[in-house]
Amino acid sequence: MTTSSSPSLQASEKRFDVVGIGNAIVDVLVQADDNLLDNQGLTKGTMALVDEQQAERLYAAAGPGLETSGGSAANTLAGIAQLGGSACFIGRVRNDQLGAIFRHDIQAVGAHYATPAAGEGPSTARCLILVTPDAQRTMCTYLGASVNLEPADLDLDQVAQARILYLEGYLWDSDAAKRAFIAAAEVMKAAGGQVALSLSDAFCVERHRDSFLELVNGYVDVLFANEMEITALYRVNSFEEAEAKVAGLDLVAALTRSELGSIVRRGPERHSIAPFRLGPLVDTTGAGDLYAAGFLHAYSRGQDLEACGRLGSLCAGAVVTQLGPRPQGSLIELVRRHLG
């Protein structure tokens, strides 16, 4: 089976390989047992939005935490930078201590991040991540300052300077961010680039199914989803039915299936990618984000879809062996060892 990447991507000379828009979040990782999830009415493995009061209540009930920068698209862009790609992240923090931590961490891996911090309003977004003994994570997100990202804040010149625009589905939970998101996709299309989207979360898909379908059919060139998300999008009962749906579209779909690896489809072209097991499973936080990082980095460099899937799989395999959503070791060294 032949495989090729987009000629327009290979030919263009742009400042950034990938620009991403997402919620700028600091994660608070806490060890938790299943009782805590039950007591708080949380569904394991999903993301729930909480307001500031709920966030405070949950935090008070949780064990000691460990803070580290997160945010789905932000993790992906940080991963692309760690792989040596030129990455730009757009998302809003408040000018507080957590905002300074977020800014430091994404800049420290070499990503470009220039969204000004909000000088007033809600504090920097936080995500309380309850890590259970089975290494699953259940997330409660207080969006805080990150929902104040509006079209006016968006540097559309930055978007046009990238070859790929990457959007996280979580942004769909804010109307203002959603408008910013569409404006950016229009700019990217007009500039001849490509648009990539992660569906982010099955509940997020449930909340916004119709507009996600419009986005997928109207703008998206590369779609990331896990099994729960893609079956939720098409309201089907099996992965196979969902895969058949995306195979009928004019896009690349990278469908992740946890320990089963991933399937990459572009119409009739199909690649089954094995997972990389690099050590004991510690924490699945960031697995999908790092899969997207590896995939998009290879894709932006014109590699074939099999190579894109393998690099995604390797990066995801690395991040699940540690606590936290961004790899602490060198991704370039990892690639040399496993794919060199």
Add this chain to the structure above:
Amino acid sequence: MTTSSSPSLQASEKRFDVVGIGNAIVDVLVQADDNLLDNQGLTKGTMALVDEQQAERLYAAAGPGLETSGGSAANTLAGIAQLGGSACFIGRVRNDQLGAIFRHDIQAVGAHYATPAAGEGPSTARCLILVTPDAQRTMCTYLGASVNLEPADLDLDQVAQARILYLEGYLWDSDAAKRAFIAAAEVMKAAGGQVALSLSDAFCVERHRDSFLELVNGYVDVLFANEMEITALYRVNSFEEAEAKVAGLDLVAALTRSELGSIVRRGPERHSIAPFRLGPLVDTTGAGDLYAAGFLHAYSRGQDLEACGRLGSLCAGAVVTQLGPRPQGSLIELVRRHLG
């Protein structure tokens, strides 16, 4: 050889097993290579005090970080609480986001912490911990709000409610904290309790040798020090000479020697405690603090010195297998498995 613990400790009925006074610090752990240490003129394995500007400059030069509550005595008191002991910590944060993280984390393990946050002045203390590939850590501390702990802030009733007062030597770097420290030791002695001290750091000993010697001779019942610190205190060249010095004093000395384990002395009584190797060495941050936690927990419960040393050794062995200075798993479960 016979061994016994203090009868006064076993007989007393107090609210807290141990009350500790120390700097209330949030740690920022960053992976670093030896070049970064050289470029910044830092000595591996030691603690350097920095002002806010130096802290900002170092942070900007460092890689992405991972934030977690720290502080030497605070880690020890958190460990005692995790072991099921009744622990009280006294130390000052600012009323900012990092201060709220510090308060949450120490309360979440069940320690009592009621020092009011400063409403103005410097921000909560931070310690930039550069973790090199050999798992050694080099610390740069911005003391911030923690140096504003003064005798007036100290709840001496709380001190009198404990059977043991634990002090970290790092406090000696602030004159106000040093006065608070002596006041607390006087109260503890008057209440019939015991005073424990950690020498904290060899450079800290160099800076304050004479007053440390006065403290050790005048107040201290239990002394914690590693090899570098105890040889610095007595200006001797070998561990054996230092050990002979403490054997001549009327106190218990717990002298830690990294991979050689520890020596516990009380006059002629001598115990050589083997280290526990519970997994690959990841990060030595908190090793001394957790040794003190295990030791003091057993000591406060009237156990013999051999048992105190073994519990200290086990807790230290656990914390070095993970990133960060406070054990993420259950210490009670660990004790059941290894010492039960």
